[in-house]
Amino acid sequence: MTSTATSAAVEVSEVRRRYGGADGFEAVRGVSFDVRRGELFALLGTNGAGKTSTMELVAGFSRPHAGEVRVLGHDPHRERPAVRPRLGIMLQEGGFPPDLTVAETAAMWAGTLSNPRPAAEALELVDLSNRAGVRVRQLSGGERRRLDLALAVLGRPAVLLLDEPTTGLDPESRRNAWRMIRNLLADGVTVLLTTHYLQEAQELADRLAIMHEGVVVAAGTPTEIVAGHPARISFRLPFDLSPDALPQLPGARPQEDAAEPGRPLTIRTDALQDTLTELLTWARRHEIELAGLEARPASLEEAFLAVADHDNPLGVRA
Structure with missing residues (x-):
């Protein structure tokens, strides 16, 4: 990688992740990319490409079997106390207690953070203020995703990891989420995003990488990725x-x-x-x-479909 510690908030270098022991399935096979400070980097890929496994390595939930991950200059797994206060994470499933209200859930989460923004402010950001008294189990799927997003930004993160953040949202809520993400970027937050919505990546990403079968097969700006397609x-x-x-x-x-x-x-x-x-x-x-x-x-969709349709797709490498 060409980035330096001062320019990159996230550095992923030749990481590998395997499930099931030495002879198990290798979900991530030598992936490298960097996320510069203050940019949004989108990680795209077909189902099973290794996006979420890579995201979990960046979050520090597990250690790569090979290679190195650095977040804000630290190993997110070994040096978790140095990274966690500055990291916001939105997983595909939040897993919050279903009998707590939205406001209680936000307050509970705020209690785990060193410098949270007001819980009411976070709920306002995702347009959930009017649902503050509703129990989590009564929320729709889209509302739960908005709650996940509110809690991810509650701690004023320097780096925000968003795994499929707008899945289940209606078009208006998705646009509102994009607006909030753009505002965070304007404030200097670094964002690593996975998504299946190609328009979302094209709208938001400064740069992106497309994964297929555990490797990065194309990386660059959306314009660079699309350039080779008619x-x-x-x-x-x-x-x-x-x-x-x-x-x-x-x-x-x-x-x-x-x-x-x-x-x-x-x-x-x-x-x-x-x-x-x-x-x-x-x-x-x-x-x-x-x-x-x-x-x-030419569109990002065509570039993505080239990945899905061919065994050796796209020649632009990270």
Whole structure:
């Protein structure tokens, strides 16, 4: 890794984690990345890719079988007393006592922290003030996730670990969570996030890594990750016109499948503006309507699907 202790809040170097002894399953196989101070780093991956196992190593819940983890310059497992007061953690399941109210749960958690923000303030941040008197077991799944998030930020963390923080949230609550996370970043908090919502990663992440089968297969900014994937232009030609009638389009990749007459046709291109300009000029010249015309730049979703669909995906390495 190229980061230094002054620029990186989290450093993960060639870590490995195995379950079931020496001959057991190796969930994390030589993963390396760093999270710079004040940035949001997203860890993405297919199911079983090793994201949560890696997150647990950063949290200090267990020790890697090989490699090294440093959080704010300390080993989070061996030097837990130095790390824990400055670390906020939101797991996939909070496991709070179901008979306590929301306010009681926040107060209980605040009692374990050295410098908590007011519990009412934390609940306000996640829009749970009006549910303060409700017992945890009566909360919806989305409300429980919001409570998890409130408790993760209760201790004014310098580093915040968020494992699937918006799972189960409705779109409005998800947007509110994004707004809160952006405000924390603006205050200098460092965030390591795992998520299955690719839009979430694209909206929030300064940098990200994509994991597959326990290794990092791509890392960089969202723009860098997406750069190697083509844009798409979709439309329907008139029934009496074959795709063979299309002109040579600059930047267009060879068609994998010819569309049937009247069915949507998708052109993949590495030069969206040039391809689209030539296509529209041709259509206007020949008075052809391109029904349902839609042009989309390459997306993080396409980069992610390349991981899921291929055994040796993506060439950008950390």
